[in-house]
Amino acid sequence: MIIRSLALSTELALAATRGRTIDRGDYLVIETPDDPGYAYGNLLVLPAAPQVGEVAYWTRKFEAELGKPSIRHVTFWWDGTTGELGAESELTAAGFTLELTMVMTATQITASAPALPIRELEPAELELTHDLAWAIGDRHDENYREFLLRRAHWQQTLVERGLAKFFGAFDGGELVASLGLVPMNHFARYQDVQTSPSYRKRGLAGAMLAKAAAALPSERYVIMAAPGGDAERVYRRVGFTLAERTASACRYPLAPQTGPVRRITES
Numbered sequence: 001m002i003i004r005s006l007a008l009s010t011e012l013a014l015a016a017t018r019g020r021t022i023d024r025g026d027y028l029v030i031e032t033p034d035d036p037g038y039a040y041g042n043l044l045v046l047p048a049a050p051q052v053g054e055v056a057y058w059t060r061k062f063e064a065e066l067g068k069p070s071i072r073h074v075t076f077w078w079d080g081t082t083g084e085l086g087a088e089s090e091l092t093a094a095g096f097t098l099e100l101t102m103v104m105t106a107t108q109i110t111a112s113a114p115a116l117p118i119r120e121l122e123p124a125e126l127e128l129t130h131d132l133a134w135a136i137g138d139r140h141d142e143n144y145r146e147f148l149l150r151r152a153h154w155q156q157t158l159v160e161r162g163l164a165k166f167f168g169a170f171d172g173g174e175l176v177a178s179l180g181l182v183p184m185n186h187f188a189r190y191q192d193v194q195t196s197p198s199y200r201k202r203g204l205a206g207a208m209l210a211k212a213a214a215a216l217p218s219e220r221y222v223i224m225a226a227p228g229g230d231a232e233r234v235y236r237r238v239g240f241t242l243a244e245r246t247a248s249a250c251r252y253p254l255a256p257q258t259g260p261v262r263r264i265t266e267s
Helices: 006-016 055-067 088-093 124-137 140-159 204-215 230-237
Strands: 018-022 030-031 045-046 073-080 097-106 118-120 165-171 173-184 187-196 220-225 242-251
Touching: 006 030, 006 097, 006 173, 006 187, 006 220, 018 204, 030 055, 030 124, 030 230, 045 055, 097 204, 097 230, 118 204, 118 220, 124 140, 124 173, 124 187, 140 173, 165 204, 165 220, 173 204, 187 204, 204 220, 204 230, 220 230
Parallel strands: 045 073, 187 220
Antiparallel strands: 018 030, 030 045, 073 242, 097 220, 097 242, 118 165, 165 173, 173 187
């Protein structure tokens, strides 16, 4: 299957470092065996937005490919650059939550000097990013904690293999903001930009973005954000512009969830 979307092509490159992707010709299967409850790590990639009458068909395809007791969600992410939602009413009626995400790019990232020291994180320090994500997250159940730990361990492996770098801002010995950057041929994809609420609006996120870009020069930097949020405004200030929009849909389990309520992106 040929992918046009920059969001999906970089996401597939990330998925290849952790799980497996199967190309069925007219769709892709992405599976993350070490975290079956991760809704956006176990999904079908569709060639286009589902149209009226197709939601049940693709749901059956998902169940045939990924149906197992440990996978209780159904997730579709479709190719495209305009954020088309397709059969929106049919998807929502079937219990899906739709997500529209901005894909932003920059060739150069500039920011003011940081208010706190920023440095590259050692592999063993990646668990600190888990602690920060847990502290600022909307959920505080054990399933979510385990999801964050597995994610931090995967990111630690990326750093150990030289496939990514992570950076953090510290106030004394406390990590108060962090992000990752993963080089991919002509691109570099940011991951998990996060700042403790009491340290926001101090320029830390922009400074970290610039610090990472200086450490890992690339032709084009890629980041994803929710439309209209604070993250979008920060990214625009340091040089990012809108490149495309991408859309997806997830039917989350009704019982206590085994993954995040919302996919962890760069916002």
